[in-house]
Amino acid sequence: MKIVIDNLGHVYPNGHKALDGVDLTLEGGRPVALIGQNGAGKTTLAKHMNGILKPTSGRVLVDGEDVRTAPTSYWSRKVGYIFQNPDDQLFLDSVRKEFEFGPRQIGMSADETRARMDRVARLVGLEDRLDTHPFDLSPTDKKFCTIGSVLMMDTGALIFDEPTCGQDRAGNERLAAIISRLSGEGRLCITISHDMKFVTRNFPRVVLMHRGRVLMDGPREEVFTQADVLRQAYVTPPPITRVAQKAGLDGAVFTVPAFVQALKAARARNQDCRTSEACEDRQEKE
Numbered sequence: 001m002k003i004v005i006d007n008l009g010h011v012y013p014n015g016h017k018a019l020d021g022v023d024l025t026l027e028g029g030r031p032v033a034l035i036g037q038n039g040a041g042k043t044t045l046a047k048h049m050n051g052i053l054k055p056t057s058g059r060v061l062v063d064g065e066d067v068r069t070a071p072t073s074y075w076s077r078k079v080g081y082i083f084q085n086p087d088d089q090l091f092l093d094s095v096r097k098e099f100e101f102g103p104r105q106i107g108m109s110a111d112e113t114r115a116r117m118d119r120v121a122r123l124v125g126l127e128d129r130l131d132t133h134p135f136d137l138s139p140t141d142k143k144f145c146t147i148g149s150v151l152m153m154d155t156g157a158l159i160f161d162e163p164t165c166g167q168d169r170a171g172n173e174r175l176a177a178i179i180s181r182l183s184g185e186g187r188l189c190i191t192i193s194h195d196m197k198f199v200t201r202n203f204p205r206v207v208l209m210h211r212g213r214v215l216m217d218g219p220r221e222e223v224f225t226q227a228d229v230l231r232q233a234y235v236t237p238p239p240i241t242r243v244a245q246k247a248g249l250d251g252a253v254f255t256v257p258a259f260v261q262a263l264k265a266a267r268a269r270n271q272d273c274r275t276s277e278a279c280e281d282r283q284e285k286e
């Protein structure tokens with residue numbers, strides 16, 4: 001799946017310009033995080049990728065097809081959108097019915113639907129809850145029910161809008177495992193998130209938005225070392241990254257093991273410096 005966004009602009013009917021010349025190419029099985037402060041335009045951008053919104057200028061191409069040329073129902077078979085609030089998505093009286101709903105709309109056979117349901121229910125951890133009413137699920141499982149119902153459509157790309165909102169640590173780990181699995185299958189996973197710990201741990205590519213534009217797009221290691229740009233966009237790196245930066249450790253540090261490694265490397269460099277004549281000379285000069 002390849003999504004090309006070409007000079008995309010979006011002005012809402014009330015005249016508010018939410019996107020202003022966005023250029024992006026999203027492709028393949030490398031998970032991408034969309035970050036930026038509230039109102040930066042992340043959701044507006046993502047909603048163009050499956051035709052929920054149509055460009056007011058520029059173009060969005062999904063596998064070469066312009067999103068303006070077909071209704072949202074067509075794009076939802078190609079790009080799944082998992083909304084932030086499960087209550088906006090769930091409306092049937094069992095997990096099973098939620099999972100069957102999408103496939104039924106597109107005329108999938110009963111056998112195919114059953115086979116998919118087995119796979120998806122296992123992936124989202126709801127194989128024992130298929131006959132439960134979604135409103136009787138825990139908030140975490142409710143979220144996984146919405147994810148499962150979208151996964152049933154077997155789309156090449158998936159958009160997760162604030163998926164960690166209201167999740168506990170175990171929920172975040174389940175989510176990370178699902179995104180990793182889907183990416184490993186070559187699906188394009190795009191995630192909107194304000195949770196920088198989740199972003200830095202799970203998304204090799206990060207797109208930073210600010211006032212309807214892309215401010216940075218690159219590997220997380222590059223994006224999270226641009227402290228000035230992040231500040232300009234009101235994005236705060238995770239605490240461990242900030243501590244490492246304040247301590248002058250090299251590179252972008254996102255985890256405790258990486259912190260320990262960077263600290264050891266810095267100590268070893270200092271040790272080498274103390275024992276080498278060249279460093280002693282340099283230190284004397286300094």
Ligand SMILES: Nc1ncnc2c1ncn2[C@@H]1O[C@H](COP(=O)(O)OP(=O)(O)OP(=O)(O)O)[C@@H](O)[C@H]1O
Pocket residue numbers: 012013014016017018036037038039040041042043044045
């Ligand atoms: N239906 C709408 N009509 C008018 N303006 C809107 C509409 N939806 C969003 N906006 C405005 O467009 C801008 C971008 O909103 P959007 O929801 O895309 O931002 P976001 O980066 O996803 O923010 P958040 O992180 O809070 O979800 C904001 O100023 C928002 O108020």
